[in-house]
Amino acid sequence: MTDLIRGTRADLANPFTEIDRRKWAVLAPSTPLPLTETEIVQLRGLGDPLDITEVNEVYRPLSRLINIFAAGNRQLTSRANSFLGENSQPSPFVIGIAGSVAVGKSTIARLLRELLARWEDTPRVELITTDGFLYTNAELERRGIAHRKGFPESYNRRALLTFVSQVKSGAAEVHAPFYSHLTYDIVPNAQITVRRPDILIVEGLNVLQPATTDHPLAVSDLFDFSIYVDARTSDIASWYEERFLALQKGAFTDPHSYFRRFADLTEDQARALAMEYWKNINEPNLIENVRTTRQRATLVLRKDRDHTVQKVLLRKL
Numbered sequence: 001m002t003d004l005i006r007g008t009r010a011d012l013a014n015p016f017t018e019i020d021r022r023k024w025a026v027l028a029p030s031t032p033l034p035l036t037e038t039e040i041v042q043l044r045g046l047g048d049p050l051d052i053t054e055v056n057e058v059y060r061p062l063s064r065l066i067n068i069f070a071a072g073n074r075q076l077t078s079r080a081n082s083f084l085g086e087n088s089q090p091s092p093f094v095i096g097i098a099g100s101v102a103v104g105k106s107t108i109a110r111l112l113r114e115l116l117a118r119w120e121d122t123p124r125v126e127l128i129t130t131d132g133f134l135y136t137n138a139e140l141e142r143r144g145i146a147h148r149k150g151f152p153e154s155y156n157r158r159a160l161l162t163f164v165s166q167v168k169s170g171a172a173e174v175h176a177p178f179y180s181h182l183t184y185d186i187v188p189n190a191q192i193t194v195r196r197p198d199i200l201i202v203e204g205l206n207v208l209q210p211a212t213t214d215h216p217l218a219v220s221d222l223f224d225f226s227i228y229v230d231a232r233t234s235d236i237a238s239w240y241e242e243r244f245l246a247l248q249k250g251a252f253t254d255p256h257s258y259f260r261r262f263a264d265l266t267e268d269q270a271r272a273l274a275m276e277y278w279k280n281i282n283e284p285n286l287i288e289n290v291r292t293t294r295q296r297a298t299l300v301l302r303k304d305r306d307h308t309v310q311k312v313l314l315r316k317l
Contacts, residue, residue, distance in 0.1 A: 016313040025057035045107040063115035099229030102240035109203035126197040130204025131179035184258035208293035228297035244274035
């Protein structure tokens with residue numbers, strides 16, 4: 001095992017050890033619970049070429065690592081309760097998944113939900129995205145920040161923190177708002193219900209943001225394990241552009257789509273618009289807010305141009 005993980009630098013201040021794809025993949029045979037090709041197709045997001053090789057070599061070992069962390073967390077809780085003379089139940093194990101728009105974090109979140117639920121000791125796995133905690137479009141307009149949707153200030157951080165705190169405390173039912181990517185807004189009177197999961201996955205751009213003066217407790221303070229999905233900025237920009245073109249030919253054609261007005265653009269016009277959104281909104285948010293939280297993750301998945309993970313950076317234990 002000592003040869004499996006090596007430091008990226010001799011610098012002891014580096015908080016991560018680096019594992020290349022080949023060495024990480026050898027862990028796969030020790031992890032059961034493979035998915036079928038059909039299940040993988042159903043899980044992958046638009047423009048994300050996830051295949052069974054990637055699942056077997058990257059995400060099965062990752063599910064086992066998280067399973068080890070979750071089991072250790074339960075054992076620690078049990079021993080602490082015994083020491084304190086208490087009889088409380090272990091709280092749900094909470095995982096945060098962060099990364100840029102179009103980097104594939106939603107696919108990874110869905111995939112881990114399926115893999116982790118196949119371990120006998122964590123059969124109940126719930127997934128929540130922070131999109132549901134965006135302020136409504138009307139509220140963003142009222143605040144004058146509609147052009148900064150996706151930036152930290154566009155989220156109701158207090159509501160998100162309350163939600164995760166209630167799940168963590170073992171509440172029987174906790175409700176979250178429902179966000180529609182079709183209408184690009186929160187759906188009134190719709191909600192997602194979470195009922196005492198063994199594991200809760202929280203996926204979103206800014207989930208690893210630290211506490212601030214205005215928000216002295218951050219939702220990331222409640223995470224037991226966190227993942228940052230990383231890639232070169234130029235690659236993410238390319239993925240974003242291709243995803244925009246795919247959406248233009250698909251979801252944007254729905255008459256109820258918020259982006260219906262873009263469905264009839266020429267390909268050149270669509271590419272230009274996608275790059276305008278990237279340069280003015282998504283890239284600045286990535287550089288200023290999202291990527292700055294990478295060092296706070298427990299584990300970093302570093303993707304190559306073809307979306308495959310080539311390196312795993314694990315925080316030193």
